[in-house]
Amino acid sequence: MDKFLSLPLEKQNTIVDGALTAFGTNGYKKASVSDIAAAAGISKAMVFHYFGTKKALYLYLIKLCGTTMMDEINEKFDRAVTDFFDRIRLAGDIKLAVIQKHPAILLFLSSVLHENDDEVKQDIRMLLADQNVTSFREKIAFEGVNTSKFKEGVDPKLIVKMLTWMSEGYFNDITGYGDTDLEIFYKEFLDCLVLLKKVCYK
Amino acid sequence: MDKFLSLPLEKQNTIVDGALTAFGTNGYKKASVSDIAAAAGISKAMVFHYFGTKKALYLYLIKLCGTTMMDEINEKFDRAVTDFFDRIRLAGDIKLAVIQKHPAILLFLSSVLHENDDEVKQDIRMLLADQNVTSFREKIAFEGVNTSKFKEGVDPKLIVKMLTWMSEGYFNDITGYGDTDLEIFYKEFLDCLVLLKKVCYK
């Protein structure tokens, strides 16, 4: 494990991203170490040299994702922002920054949440109990948010649902794009927020 | 092949849905015939008895999805509907009906579009050339639609993008739910359409 951590950071990231992609697209069982090695640009033997076993690598990635997201949240989140749409935008900013660090991270995390293989199922539950990603997302988006600015007849909860779906679809679309396209997509997403704010507020 | 087609329709559907799920979640190569058999509730030998080879089953499913979607479109699509939001709803109705017939169909089709295995890549291209699913979706949603009813300053194209993302996220959510939950989710989706119409039209 320390073998891996003493690698240059750039190489670490290449390997992590390859592993995230391989596990994310195929799940724990069906992602073979050969797949991972190929996606990471190293030989299969090196995977074992760095991480010992396939399972150790998998669990390391889960922990890494947790800290990566936490770091970004701690850096960017600002509870002084109470406007509904500004909060949504904040959440989007955080998500985008995470994706720019590790493009396959959302793919991987979603596959981890659905993972059902006996070899890792229990370990996942314990790791996710330590971290608490899902509950954090709720807090970030909606805790202490001011919803009094909405027009009569506009249900904020419905807007929340809409925006949740939108950002799901939006982040689905950008999975696997380069950095430049990513920013363009994000501008369009922000345009949508502006539009919604215009038509939904008093 | 005729062995399979002479099965009672209910059993055919069970098998098809299992196979769609297995291929859809793992792709052509990584979905083993054992997986498929287990998901379909039959023995591995029966898969070969019915379809001959794994590849033949895969290509049969692609064709089946094509005709299933075409049938639903031909039955429900009405070009006389020109209102923007009514059209979106029409497209949603069609998608929902297809999902109710085969819950894993969208998952499968999306995985087919991304499939990259040499054993089936070329066959997929030829089958998709015959059918033309993607172009149809565009037509259904937007051909001959009246966009003059939007408020000043509301860009219809942006609304389209929003709704595309929304329905992507929405249909992502419902993938793998039972029939009852599905209808509830759909009502919420329709509520969003009503809300958007209210705030975006003159």
Added chain:
DNA sequence: ATCTTGTAAACCGATTCGGTCAATGAAAGC
């Protein structure tokens, strides 16, 4: 009693699995 027919368990050779190891080669210390 015999002949289908639908079905699954056991089986086939080939491939791939997670994981190991011997050999290579480039750097580093002396």
Added chain:
DNA sequence: GCTTTCATTGACCGAATCGGTTTACAAGAT
């Protein structure tokens, strides 16, 4: 120059799984 160290890999291991076949069996139909 010589040795030691260490990162790296292709070849390799037994075990599991692959796509696909064969056999065995139970239930009707004749």
